[in-house]
Amino acid sequence: MDNQFPLPGPSNVPEPSAPLAMPEEATPPPPSYEPPASEKAPVVKPSILKLILPILGGIIVIALIVFGISKLFGGKSSTKSAQKGETITLTYYGLWEPSSVMKPVIDEFEKENPGIKISYQLQSPQDYQDRALTALEGQNSPDIIRLHSTWLPLFAKSLFPAPANTVSSTEISTNFYPIVSKTLIAGTQVYGVPMTMEGLALYMNNAMFQQKSLTAPKTWEDVLSAAKELKEVDPLTGKLTRAGIALGNTTNVDQWPDIVSLMLLQAGIKLSDPTGPEVSATLNYYTDFVNKHRVWDDTLPPSTVAFANEKVAMIIAPTWRAPEIKEINPSLSWQTVPVPQLPDSDTVNWSSYWFEAVGKNSKHPQEAWKFLSFLASAKAQQILYDSATTEREFPQPPANKAVATIAQKNTVISPFITSFDTASTFYTASSTRDSKTALNSRLIKYLEDAINSIAGNQDVTQALETLNNGFVQVLSQYGLVSAPTVPTTP
Numbered sequence: 001m002d003n004q005f006p007l008p009g010p011s012n013v014p015e016p017s018a019p020l021a022m023p024e025e026a027t028p029p030p031p032s033y034e035p036p037a038s039e040k041a042p043v044v045k046p047s048i049l050k051l052i053l054p055i056l057g058g059i060i061v062i063a064l065i066v067f068g069i070s071k072l073f074g075g076k077s078s079t080k081s082a083q084k085g086e087t088i089t090l091t092y093y094g095l096w097e098p099s100s101v102m103k104p105v106i107d108e109f110e111k112e113n114p115g116i117k118i119s120y121q122l123q124s125p126q127d128y129q130d131r132a133l134t135a136l137e138g139q140n141s142p143d144i145i146r147l148h149s150t151w152l153p154l155f156a157k158s159l160f161p162a163p164a165n166t167v168s169s170t171e172i173s174t175n176f177y178p179i180v181s182k183t184l185i186a187g188t189q190v191y192g193v194p195m196t197m198e199g200l201a202l203y204m205n206n207a208m209f210q211q212k213s214l215t216a217p218k219t220w221e222d223v224l225s226a227a228k229e230l231k232e233v234d235p236l237t238g239k240l241t242r243a244g245i246a247l248g249n250t251t252n253v254d255q256w257p258d259i260v261s262l263m264l265l266q267a268g269i270k271l272s273d274p275t276g277p278e279v280s281a282t283l284n285y286y287t288d289f290v291n292k293h294r295v296w297d298d299t300l301p302p303s304t305v306a307f308a309n310e311k312v313a314m315i316i317a318p319t320w321r322a323p324e325i326k327e328i329n330p331s332l333s334w335q336t337v338p339v340p341q342l343p344d345s346d347t348v349n350w351s352s353y354w355f356e357a358v359g360k361n362s363k364h365p366q367e368a369w370k371f372l373s374f375l376a377s378a379k380a381q382q383i384l385y386d387s388a389t390t391e392r393e394f395p396q397p398p399a400n401k402a403v404a405t406i407a408q409k410n411t412v413i414s415p416f417i418t419s420f421d422t423a424s425t426f427y428t429a430s431s432t433r434d435s436k437t438a439l440n441s442r443l444i445k446y447l448e449d450a451i452n453s454i455a456g457n458q459d460v461t462q463a464l465e466t467l468n469n470g471f472v473q474v475l476s477q478y479g480l481v482s483a484p485t486v487p488t489t490p
Contacts (some may be wrong), residue, residue: 088364089117090143090371093132095354097388098122104387109374116367118144125433133158141361143368148432149183149353149425150440152191153478160358162190166369167376175376175400177420179351192355193376195384196396197404198318199423200258200350201415202340203325206333208242208313216337220263220285223314223340227295230313240294243312246303248290249455250448254303257430257444259316260286260451262350266342271426272481275468280460287455308332318352318431319413322394338415351423352432353399378402427475439478446470 094102099120106118121142123131129151135142136158147155162168169188173181177197184192202223204216208230217223227244234241246253253259263286264271267278290296296312304321306312308328315321316339325332341347356375358368374380381398385407388395397417398404408414427439428447434440446467453463469484476483 087115087117088367089119090362090364090368092118092120092144092371093135093142093146094120094122095125095128095146098391101384101387101391105375105380105383108380108383109371112374113370116371118371127435128433129154129438130435136359136361139361141359143359143362143364144371145357145359146354147192147357148429149194149351149355150427150429150432151434152183153427153439153480155357156186156191158360159191160360160362160365160368162358162369162372163366166366166373167193171376175378175402177351177399177401177423179420179423179425180353180399183425184355192357193372194353194355194399195375195381196353197351197399197416197420198320198353198396199416199419200255200262200316200318200339201336201419202338203307203315203317203321204335204337205307205310205313206335208310216335217314217340218338219343220340221343224289224293224295227289227314228293231295233294240297240300242310243297243300243306244293244295245289245314245316246296246300246306246312247316248287248296249298250451251298252300252302252306253296254315254321255317255430257428257447258318258350258352260447261426261428262339262348262424265350265424265426266345266348271428272471272475273468274471275464279464279467280454283451283454283464287451291455307334319394319396319416322412323392326393336412336415338419347422349419349423351420351425352429376400382406427480439474442474443471446474 099122102120106120110117123146132145132147133155136145136155167190169181169185169190172185172190172193176194180194184190184194202217209216209226212226212229214226214229217226223245227247229244230242231240231244232242233239247259250256260283261271263282264274264279267282269276269278269282290298300306300311301309303312303315304317304324305328307315307317308325310329310332322336325334339349356372358365358372362368376399378400381400381403385395385398385403389410394410394412395407397413397420398407404417404420408417428443429440430444432440450463450467454460472481472484475481
């Protein structure tokens with residue numbers, strides 16, 4: 001048997017979990033009422049006073065009750081425009097989805113809520129993380145904003161958690177996948193709502209598999225065996241003319257951080273503290289696809305392009321790569337199947353998704369969360385799924401499980417949907433457009449250095465020590481793990 005990376009020890013692969021310094025929801029002070037004092041009290045005859053005083057007292061009591069009720073139920077969202085019955089406009093910073101896809105969802109919400117309008121503003125992904133953080137801290141903050149699931153440690157203090165009677169933690173736990181509760185709920189506070197999910201699946205070239213009479217791989221051993229069968233080498237030059245699978249390096253494997261993170265999680269490694277021989281074995285197993293088995297190399301195009309141009313038989317990729325493949329090569333015959341697993345072990349998959357949140361400086365947080373509550377519904381997510389299907393044929397899977405069941409009819413995204421119940425995630429998600437100094441980018445750089453060191457036959461012990469120290473240092477700066485103790489000199 002080829003160098004199989006190790007099985008996990010415990011039956012349940014540990015999830016990275018750490019308390020966040022979540023902001024407490026700011027509540028306005030209780031209303032107080034002080035009746036204005038007259039400069040000069042009117043002269044009233046005693047007999048009249050006996051009649052007027054009880055009436056005045058009753059008026060004052062009624063006024064106090066009305067004032068208190070209006071303050072109690074009005075809250076922060078009782079703006080002047082709302083009190084006058086005027087239309088409230090919510091600014092929505094969107095990402096990735098064009099207005100044409102979002103319009104049917106927004107139209108339906110506005111139809112049901114005629115006093116609220118949504119101004120959808122599609123943002124450029126360039127420097128989006130930094131711009132989003134700046135915008136949320138400003139006076140003209142967007143009411144609603146799209147963020148990545150791994151960004152919560154950076155953005156939590158800039159967000160307004162779900163108020164009562166909008167989206168509850170029970171609703172999230174019931175209607176969405178377990179990974180959503182683990183990443184968007186702190187205590188009982190809900191920090192956002194996803195409309196779609198994302199993960200990984202194995203893309204296969206049907207013609208190449210049929211040519212070799214191979215079936216879809218289920219384990220990593222199956223993948224390696226198929227990759228060896230499917231690769232083709234020029235007999236004269238020894239050059240790889242067709243690769244088996246795009247794995248083994250960090251230069252031209254799209255989504256390699258997600259793939260390697262998945263492999264580490266499947267091996268039972270706690271990514272918040274990546275230590276032990278399993279780390280070395282897993283990273284060696286990954287680099288062996290290039291160094292030992294030579295089923296992929298760095299002379300080939302990026303993996304998605306290589307797959308579309310029939311330069312490689314298999315890739316591991318998210319759903320949003322499917323439209324790219326279709327656009328490059330419309331006649332290509334391919335399919336997706338679940339990502340490989342370790343044999344005789346619990347199933348572990350990967351998730352990396354975006355969610356909608358409400359800014360703490362929103363002038364209408366109650367209305368903004370009303371919109372998010374609508375986006376969380378099966379009705380809204382069905383509308384979005386249908387709209388995205390019209391736009392690009394391969395939409396991202398809905399986050400609401402009720403709609404996901406219907407979406408499984410799409411054979412390309414079906415393997416993704418079935419993976420989410422067993423999905424894990426970590427702050428090493430790729431393609432999030434993090435700034436170079438942010439959480440994901442820094443952790444990915446440590447992981448990249450470790451892989452390149454092992455691939456280059458450098459000091460493995462030193463490489464893994466640097467990896468672990470780097471992870472702990474970065475995570476501790478965000479309060480995700482305890483800061484490392486520095487030994488003191490006696």
